[in-house]
Amino acid sequence: MKLQLAIDVLTSEEALVLAKKTSKYIDIIEIGTPLIKHEGVRLISLMKALHPKKELLVDLKTMDVGEYEADFCFEAGADIVTVLGVADIKTIEGAIVSAKKHGKKVVVDMINVADKITRAKEVAELGADYVGIHSGIDQQNAGQSPLADLKKLSKAVDIPLVVAGGINLDTLDEIIACKPEVVVVGGAITGAKNPKKIAKKISKKIRKAS
Ligand SMILES: O=C([C@H](O)CO)[C@H](O)[C@H](O)COP(=O)(O)O
Numbered sequence: 001m002k003l004q005l006a007i008d009v010l011t012s013e014e015a016l017v018l019a020k021k022t023s024k025y026i027d028i029i030e031i032g033t034p035l036i037k038h039e040g041v042r043l044i045s046l047m048k049a050l051h052p053k054k055e056l057l058v059d060l061k062t063m064d065v066g067e068y069e070a071d072f073c074f075e076a077g078a079d080i081v082t083v084l085g086v087a088d089i090k091t092i093e094g095a096i097v098s099a100k101k102h103g104k105k106v107v108v109d110m111i112n113v114a115d116k117i118t119r120a121k122e123v124a125e126l127g128a129d130y131v132g133i134h135s136g137i138d139q140q141n142a143g144q145s146p147l148a149d150l151k152k153l154s155k156a157v158d159i160p161l162v163v164a165g166g167i168n169l170d171t172l173d174e175i176i177a178c179k180p181e182v183v184v185v186g187g188a189i190t191g192a193k194n195p196k197k198i199a200k201k202i203s204k205k206i207r208k209a210s
Contacts, residue, residue, distance in 0.1 A: 001176065001210040003203050004057060006164065006186030008032035008137075012039045012046065019051060021196045022189060025203035028055040028080070028182065036060065041076045048077030055079045061109060063087050066094030074102035081106060082132065085113040089122065096127045105129040107162050111136050116149060117156045124159040130181060131157065135165030137187075147174055154178045169201060176209045 005026045007015045012035075019029050029051055031043060036058055048056050057080040058073045070081045083095040085108045092108055099106045108123040109132040110116045120131045133153055135144040146165040153161060164184035167175055175183055185202055192198040 001180065001206050002027035002055075002182045003199075003206050004028035004030050004162070004164075004182050004184040005189055005199065006030040006032050006059065006184050007190060008034050008186050009190060010034060010038045012043045015039070015043065016047070016050065018190055018195055019047060022199040023051055023054060025196075025199040026054065028057050030057040030059055030184065030186075031078075032186065033059045033061050041072060044073060044076035044078050057081070057107070059109075061111075062091060062095055064091055066091040066096075067098045068094070070095040070098035070104075070106070071102075074098060074104045079104055080129070082109045084108075085110040085116070085119045085123065085131075089126070092123055092128070093126055096123075099129070100127065107132045109134050110149070110153075111139075116153060120153060120157045120159060124157065128159065130160045130162045132162040132164060132184075133180075134163070134184075137166075140166040145171070147171070147178075150175065150178045150180060154180070169198065169205075172202060172205055176205065179209075 058078040060081050062069045062083040095106045107130040108128045111134045113119045133146045133150045135146045160181035162182040163180045168188035189195045189198050
């Protein structure tokens, strides 16, 4: 089981400081959706140059032109990109084609997909590397959590699962019990007074369960 740090701040400077403080405890560094939109592709190369041994995920949440968007992220140094499960199947296929071309990986994010089991099976068949079970920040603010879907999908599909959505030290045990491949933590670490301390605690629990 891996720990992914989702960095959803707005500036490269803040993002680089957070990555530096926590990298010892993190397996995958994520350049979050707001961050990639705000700072652009140059941050991908910069982050990879500073953390060459870490996997680097760019949370593109691509909705169209899957191959085109994934291509320039992989060429800049990303190891993994995300594409939306609600996108057209051709868009998802395009991102997967790009990943295979570059020897990299794709997460299909199931945010807002109505029939997640069917979609997960379709994208697994196409060659996606992971399916992401995700309650977005707006959904979290409306009281949602990814746990119920994680429980359901972990029994119904074989593809490795990534889980995200407000995960913190209090909710981690139930998430870990479902044995996802990757646990994504954003705000609980990046918004903490001491991000390194929280990353260390979360990482310890994940390593113990792996
Ligand atoms: O993907 C995310 C969200 O849609 C904003 O881009 C977050 O990175 C993801 O939810 C993890 O962050 P937390 O929910 O704060 O743990």
